[in-house]
Amino acid sequence: MGLRTISESRCFGGVQGTYSHASTATGTEMRLSVFVPEQGRSSALPAVIYLSGLSCTEENFTVKAGAQRWAAELGLVVIAPDTSPRGPNVADDPAYDLGQGAGFYVDATESPWAPHFRMYSYVAEELPALIADKFPLRPGALGIMGHSMGGHGALVLGLREPGKFASVSALAPIVAPSQVPWGTKAFSAYLGQDRQLWRPYDATALVEDGHRRPDLIRIDQGEADKFLGEHLRPELFAAACARAGQAVEVHRHAGYDHGYFFVATLIGEHLRHHAELLAKR
Numbered sequence: 322m323g324l325r326t327i328s329e330s331r332c333f334g335g336v337q338g339t340y341s342h343a344s345t346a347t348g349t350e351m352r353l354s355v356f357v358p359e360q361g362r363s364s365a366l367p368a369v370i371y372l373s374g375l376s377c378t379e380e381n382f383t384v385k386a387g388a389q390r391w392a393a394e395l396g397l398v399v400i401a402p403d404t405s406p407r408g409p410n411v412a413d414d415p416a417y418d419l420g421q422g423a424g425f426y427v428d429a430t431e432s433p434w435a436p437h438f439r440m441y442s443y444v445a446e447e448l449p450a451l452i453a454d455k456f457p458l459r460p461g462a463l464g465i466m467g468h469s470m471g472g473h474g475a476l477v478l479g480l481r482e483p484g485k486f487a488s489v490s491a492l493a494p495i496v497a498p499s500q501v502p503w504g505t506k507a508f509s510a511y512l513g514q515d516r517q518l519w520r521p522y523d524a525t526a527l528v529e530d531g532h533r534r535p536d537l538i539r540i541d542q543g544e545a546d547k548f549l550g551e552h553l554r555p556e557l558f559a560a561a562c563a564r565a566g567q568a569v570e571v572h573r574h575a576g577y578d579h580g581y582f583f584v585a586t587l588i589g590e591h592l593r594h595h596a597e598l599l600a601k602r
């Protein structure tokens with residue numbers, strides 16, 4: 322598995338890099354950003370994958386969230402992949418919420434998306450193997466988190482792959498994609514009209530269908546988020562978890578909107594949540 326270095330910069334004593342590789346899951350060149358703190362020079366470290374939201378590449382989180390300072394302090398490797406396959410030969414849509422930049426962390430079954438839009442397999446299988454091979458990671462100490470569409474991805478991957486991801490958290494996540502416009506649009510296109518086939522990619526449905534995690538799932542949500550009532554609806558996931566006995570904390574924050582200033586405000590607490598759980602691994 323070859324990794325091409327696009328850039329590497331010293332940052333808080335560690336290295337912030339951007340890399341690309343030929344992905345077998347998507348059949349495209351995929352980019353990712355990786356921060357390795359100074360401690361990684363001498364020891365294997367716990368790591369967190371961060372999944373971004375609609376319209377993002379690997380860059381938005383890397384330059385806007387301010388995660389490196391906290392990751393350096395906590396001794397965490399942080400990996401941020403792109404949100405979809407890209408390229409001139411990859412299907413796309415002019416809308417920001419479908420196609421390139423909007424992979425929704427599913428393995429598409431429908432035309433024209435199915436050949437490349439395989440972000441579930443990419444994040445569940447290929448990415449963990451790639452980073453374990455190339456960076457100083459402690460086996461078994463991998464967490465997953467995300468924002469908005471990426472929060473949806475983190476919750477789904479965390480619920481379906483508890484043996485692979487030892488900690489899960491989400492910022493302003495889409496928690497019930499089958500019940501909101503962003504999700505129904507994407508799932509209709511990528512997965513077709515049979516809603517039963519959407520359930521493995523819907524965090525609320527997964528909890529209803531018996532998926533559980535042994536650890537607490539942390540969610541933070543801004544109350545001034547313009548997408549809250551229509552697309553995000555954290556109360557749906559909280560209610561499903563309450564009925565199922567799944568531990569979840571939804572922290573609501575007055576005045577915060579959907580953007581990266583909210584992510585930057587909470588990123589330290591989220592990385593600490595992961596560091597504490599991954600320390601036990």
Ligand SMILES: N[C@@H](CCC(=O)N[C@@H](CS)C(=O)NCC(=O)O)C(=O)O
Binds near residue numbers: 373385579
């Ligand atoms: N571009 C969309 C909004 C998309 C959006 O808010 N994306 C969020 C994730 S869902 C984001 O992180 N955007 C990139 C950024 O703020 O850097 C719009 O026109 O309404």
